[in-house]
């Protein structure tokens with residue numbers, strides 16, 4: 001047993017296959033892990049058919065063909081092995097490449113699962129990459145996709161960089177020339193596509209008093225530091241700045257944080273660039289690339305994201321860009337809706353029901369963005385109806401680092417509260433979600449509020 005042994009077995013199983021179906025999740029990690037496997041198999045001369053599903057539930061199982069192909073489940077499958085049994089899939093015809101908690105099921109199916117090797121911050125794309133490299137050492141050019149999947153699954157969020165076995169992927173990518181690591185960058189998003197003041201104004205991690213949510217004052221702040229905002233009439237982006245300019249802005253932001261008594265712990269992060277991609281596009285860095293793929297998945301076009309990962313820079317890329325624009329537009333509308341309708345405040349959370357106006361796939365993102373404009377001390381809970389099943393309510397919760405440090409654990413709160421009403425929950429301390437019966441909404445919200453009050457009894461609101 002052990003990682004190396006399991007990878008060898010999995011690689012052998014793949015090499016023996018005459019045809020493969022890859023069943024993967026629609027998010028950035030699912031799309032990149034499917035692409036890594038797809039390319040590795042194609043290079044072995046094995047025909048591949050990719051299938052993307054929102055989640056592996058009984059209804060989605062009908063997309064799993066009942067043919068002789070080897071079924072590789074990536075970024076899903078570990079927790080749904082009973083469904084594979086129900087579908088009549090034999091263990092020698094299945095391989096699971098995952099990083100989710102495994103569900104005990106008879107002898108189980110062959111799998112390479114990050115969790116089983118103690119890799120807590122390692123996504124399915126990471127496992128897919130290790131497997132691709134096991135199949136052929138020359139597959140290290142796929143390292144960039146491995147990095148995108150890990151970043152897309154928030155594996156770098158807590159530590160402000162990828163850690164553990166993901167460092168190996170980065171090293172491969174660097175020596176292959178497909179990944180460039182910038183070690184001490186300002187922690188902000190949109191470094192390849194957004195005007196710098198917009199990047200700063202959108203930053204809420206760290207929350208910069210006077211700058212976050214305020215593009216005009218971000219612009220004045222940068223002008224005061226003597227930064228040339230434009231070059232040849234075009235807005236410059238973070239990536240365009242010289243080392244000296246970056247240093248000036250970073251120390252300016254640090255002073256701004258200190259002047260307001262805020263922590264500078266989240267100021268600096270590591271950034272992963274892809275030097276072979278075109279400048280000023282979302283393909284240039286891992287975080288923006290992951291958003292592009294998530295946008296494709298959330299708008300039911302994962303195959304478009306997959307085509308982009310496979311190298312399409314024509315039609316599929318243009319369509320992906322459209323998805324990204326649409327994604328942002330709808331998120332902005334959702335944010336507007338939340339702010340205009342207002343949240344209802346309880347002692348330890350604030351909540352709102354958005355009905356079925358917005359797709360449930362973006363409600364969590366909207367919640368996170370709204371929080372930076374509301375009382376950040378109170379975790380936000382947003383509910384929405386599921387279009388495919390109006391009896392079910394989807395719940396998304398978000399909080400901020402400071403509250404996690406003070407004991408808030410949204411995942412624990414939602415799991416506990418869901419149990420009481422027959423729902424299901426999952427996630428992380430800082431962001432979690434649940435599906436609950438529509439009839440239990442009120443009781444659920446109050447139950448979560450009570451649990452949060454136990455997790456963090458003291459109410460000492462702090463502005464950042």
Ligand SMILES: [Mn+2]
Pocket residue numbers: 029030075099123124153
């Ligand atoms: Mn994943």
